[in-house]
Amino acid sequence: MRFFLILSFLSITFSAFSQSKITYLDSLAQSIKKLPVKKQLELITTIPYGNFVAEVEKADSLFRKAEQIALQLEDSTSLGDVVFKQGQLKAYQNRMDESLALSLRAIKIFEESGNLEKAGIAYGGLGYNLKSNNLEKAKQYMQKSIKLLQQANDSVGINPVYDNYGVVLNRDGQNDSALLYQQKSLRIKKALKDSTGLGYSYANIANTYAEMEDFRKAKAYLDTSLVIRNGIADNYGITVNYVQKAEILVLEKKYMEALENFKRCASLAKQYKYLHLEQYCYEQMENTYLKLSDFENAYFWKEKFQSLKDSSNSLKVNSRIEELQIQFETEKKEKLLAEAQTDILTKEVEIKSRTNWLISAIGLSFILALFGFVVYKQQKQRNKQIIKENQLKQALIKIENQNNLQEQRLAISKDLHDNIGSQLTFIISSLDSLKYFEFNKALIYPKFESIAAFTRSTITDLRDTIWAMNKDxxxxxxxxxxxxxxxxxxxxxxxxxxxxxxxxxxxxxxxxxxxxxxxxxxxxxxxxxxxxxxxxxxxxxxxxxxxxxxxxxxxxxxxxxxxxxxxxxxxxxxxxxxxxxxxxxxxxxxxxxxxxxxxxxxxxxxxxxxxxxxxx
Structure with missing residues (x-):
């Protein structure tokens, strides 16, 4: 199960806000009009996370204004902050390509200005946004973020990165490690008395316990999260709670209850313009209806999901829609066939009128199938070429490794010949020379002891050399x-x-x-x-x-x-x-x-x- 959470990477101290006709961002936009531009920039870049995710479109307008001011003032730190926040907003608006571009731009700004602490925060955001497309790359960027923030001893900045890294590890099936990082984040939030952040931590831990099938703990943590979020009117957090509860119900196979929570989440996401979350709910409703074998509703929600889906994934989505449509049409046709057996004569005229349409459809299907076959053959040929190239590279690497190993063993063999051989020759010569001595204990026993000590040293050298030869x-x-x-x-x-x-x-x-x-x-x-x-x-x-x-x-x-x-x-x-x-x-x-x-x-x-x- 994939839990759909996006946490803050910039601000941990959140303020509660109420939803009224004059919102926090409306009030801010009015109050800064007559202020100096430097003060305007400061107020916009410090908008609490809970406020700007509550009104993404208004926040986007303010951030674009702040970007222009930062460029005018040549304030690289503020420019990096506002560009990174714009990237977060694009993720909420389901414009992931723009989000990725803005995150990379923010990292470049921070690194060029030498602000590695904020670069660490931005790396964390970039890694988290890549979790759906490239999990290994996501973990790599988040590990880099944690390293930079630990070096800077920035507990405030590293707090949400720990939380989000737990979510990424959860996706990778590393539930125990995920729980470790999420508990770290929870302890920091408690120390900071961060009420809004606590809502996210409790919800993330609930997700991990659900993956571990400990539903009792999962529900307890999720209930705690909902109490906190209701208390501070966290619109995004409340919306996410519905989808989290639904996912736990799916794991418990309580599909109808899960569907009600998915629908409630989708409705709120649409109201607050959280497009990524609305799309995610549609996809989960489709999957849940499929578990119930209700293909008609599954197809309906798949259509809703498709309307929000990124154009870059259209080929995959279209294939999935076609599959659902075939399942739906198959069930429908089976019912029509049973009815047609009792009324076949009355349908003959209608069938004839559809003949021409069917011929056209078959012709079109043939053309599409032919096109698909050609594409398939080309791709198959490319895949074969890639496989051959990889096999050749692996063979060359193997040969090189064998040559290196042979060179090492030859070097050690030479050492064995030169060192151990000369020592053994000395022992033999020493033993041969003893036959020229008269047997006298005082004279000959020290010779024996000397030869024995030298022999023991030679054995030790031989063992050391064999030890090295037996290892790559x-x-x-x-x-x-x-x-x-x-x-x-x-x-x-x-x-x-x-x-x-x-x-x-x-x-x-x-x-x-x-x-x-x-x-x-x-x-x-x-x-x-x-x-x-x-x-x-x-x-x-x-x-x-x-x-x-x-x-x-x-x-x-x-x-x-x-x-x-x-x-x-x-x-x-x-x-x-x-x-x-x-x-x-x-x-x-x-x-x-x-x-x-x-x-x-x-x-x-x-x-x-x-x-x-x-x-x-």
Whole structure:
């Protein structure tokens, strides 16, 4: 079920108004005539939401006047406000193409003037208006709106966006998430003591409970909404309440009661010129009569709906009308056939007189069918071409991915050969050399222990390499667990050195390819080992961070420091430097993954910093 609500994105503090001969907008139009234009602009742009939706045509006239004043005064903020409100009014008048154009114009004005807070509000309105045509795009714009308004800490502006985002999630079947955002909005409205806004929040929550088939709660929230709206004479809200009640009754299969509420809503919508809501009610009455198999009334309300329907959707609407007409005519003809069996002779003359008309109709139908067939064949051919193009693109992507994966595995295989192979060769050589030693415990047992330790290190390196080879990509979680395991294993031999690891600003969906993952892991290992072996630190800290386009790893110690020169950038301030196989190993690893390795002198200690670009 689609609940038809449009909420405010600009004003939360609404004022009650009464419907009399001199309305709020009439009074405002008269009172501002003699005021300076700047004051006129201020009063028009701050018209409360409840007032301008109550009289859309009068509001439209005032907003057009305000637009001219804002252009004259070169007031971009007021111009953006009034253009956005014009977009809202066009939605109420069922002129969605104009509404979309005005919303986009307002966003452009706000962004060019650097007013990102109001741009966030406009993005929310744009997303909400797209919910019927492009649900994914609607969610994308509303999420952008929420992000901008949260950054601005604007509880007033974000309040209706939360409410409307709940409606969009409701359409997408995410009822639990919808309820979460609607309850957030309700809490803000209560804090602001926003009586008109509360009417909308209670009604939206009622819709969500109805979708969840909790009709008891749905009716309770809807009744609360109606009490609030009646109390402040909210014409639009009262009108919407009828359609909401009808939709709940449809879910309960109480179709006749639902029809009465749809008709009441349509009548009020027509009176107040809410064309989008009037059209929606006609469509729902058609659907409800279809559930009752009352094709005659369904066809009648479909005709009413069609008269308000956008011309851009005429092909789809005409097809639906034709379907209803066929159903209606079929039922009618079945009844006529039963009557004709008893009076067939008297109908012969009438049948003959219709023959010529039928021939003409058949001829016209044949021409239309032929035209439709040609269009169908052309469209079918285009669809086949599109499918072939997509299949080719997917095949190329698959080949590219396989090539990338093969390159990564070849790189790791080379690492396995160069690193693990050389280590195994060393172990074999060490074992062979033992046969030249005399068996002496004091001499030969330390050799055994040294070979065993080196073998355990080789096994660990081999496991790490196999771990990387078995993965198409290494996620943040994989790397995090591997580093923690390494740190925990290292703590056993630290001899009082404190070791700390931090993961800062890292996202769960971070992914490196297998070569990047193993090289980052090896560089961290080597840097920690170097610090333990050479720097004599009291503490070593490993920081793992993610920026916009790169991963940054820092290994920081507070020891005596170690120097590097030539192949590594070193920030020491005195030109001192040195070399080491461990540093060369880290530099080589960094270059393999197109990373940047910095070794920076600190007071006290040293910082090893690795910057790795993320893959696109």
């Amino acid at each position: 990509e290494i996620t943040f979680e994989d790397l995090k667990l591997r580093i923690i395991n390494f740190i925990e294993a290292a703590k056993a031999s630290l001899l009082g050195i404190q070791l700390e690891v931090n993961f800062v600003n890292s996202k769960e969906d971070l992914a490196l390819n297998s070569v990047q993952g193993i090289d980052v892991y090896r560089i961290i290992q080597e840097a920690v080992h170097n610090a333990i072996k050479h720097a004599k630190p009291q503490k070593i800290v490993v920081n793992f961070m993610q920026n916009a386009n790169e991963v940054v790893v820092e290994i920081i110690d507070n020891g005596v420091g170690f120097y590097s020169n030539g192949f590594v950038t070193v920030d020491r301030g005195n030109g001192e430097g040195g070399t080491g196989n461990g540093l060369h190993f880290m530099q080589k690893r960094a270059e393999e993954i197109k990373g940047k390795l910095l070794i920076i002198k600190q007071n006290p200690g040293t910082k090893v910093q690795l910057n790795v670009p993320l893959r696109e």
